[in-house]
Amino acid sequence: MSGKGAPQAGAPVDATGLEVVVIAGTWHDEISDGLIAGSQRALDAAGATWRLVRVPGSFELPVAAKTALEAGADAVVALGVIIRGGTPHFEFVSSAATDGLTRVALDTGKPVGFGVLTLDDEAQGIARAGLPGSMEDKGYEAADAAVRTALVLRELRGE
Numbered sequence: 082m083s084g085k086g087a088p089q090a091g092a093p094v095d096a097t098g099l100e101v102v103v104i105a106g107t108w109h110d111e112i113s114d115g116l117i118a119g120s121q122r123a124l125d126a127a128g129a130t131w132r133l134v135r136v137p138g139s140f141e142l143p144v145a146a147k148t149a150l151e152a153g154a155d156a157v158v159a160l161g162v163i164i165r166g167g168t169p170h171f172e173f174v175s176s177a178a179t180d181g182l183t184r185v186a187l188d189t190g191k192p193v194g195f196g197v198l199t200l201d202d203e204a205q206g207i208a209r210a211g212l213p214g215s216m217e218d219k220g221y222e223a224a225d226a227a228v229r230t231a232l233v234l235r236e237l238r239g240e
Contacts, residue, residue, distance in 0.1 A: 096127035096228045102149040103131055103224070105160040106138045109203065115210030116160040116196055119220025122211075124158075127228050139163050139197055140174050143181025150189040156227040157185075158194035160220060165201050175199045192234065194227030196220050 103120045105113055117133060124131045136145045139161030146157040159182050165171040178197050186193040196219050200206045211218030 094127050094225075094229055094232060096124070096129035096232065099127075099129040099155045099228060099231055100153065101129045101131040101156045101158060101224070101227060101231075102146075102154045103133045103158045103160065104142055104145045104149065105133065105135055106142065106162060107135055108138050109162040109164065109206060111212070112162045112198065112203070112206035112210045113160065115207075115212040115215065116162075116198070116220030116223075119211035119218040119222075120158050120160065120194075120196065120224035121220075122218075123221045123224035124228065127225075129228055138174070139178040142178055142197065143185050146182060146193055147185045147189065150185065150191045150193075154191070156192045156194065156231040158196060158220075158224045158227050160223065161197040162206055163197065163199050164203060164206065165199075171199075190234070192227045192230035194223035194225075194230075196223030 101124055105117050142159045142161055146159055149157050163175050182193045198206050198209055208215055209217045209219045211220050
């Protein structure tokens, strides 16, 4: 978690007219709530219209994201927290969420901001959740990426 190579914040974007759905898992409340708050800050600053939908966990993010995008959302921000345990479950859920969200973006042609934290322990999540004292704000970053990509796609389509 060095943050090395992270893009510097560019000029603010105007996402007026974009409809974004933030989809968040319910595991690890403190970290999840921080991710949601970061997404809210990014989306409000950009002027996007957004709503929050909660799903049980990260495994359910792809199907909810696909449904939101097919129902007309311009972009989705997927937020989840997966903490390594003593079984291979971590790898299965992490892979399913990552592969599923990638497939959703490609199948729908719409952006999915990836805010799924794959962690060795809770402290890593606290450091990335945009909470007071956190080193990073992955919820903000995921929402900002989704909005910026939606605007690029509009431009590429000539809209």
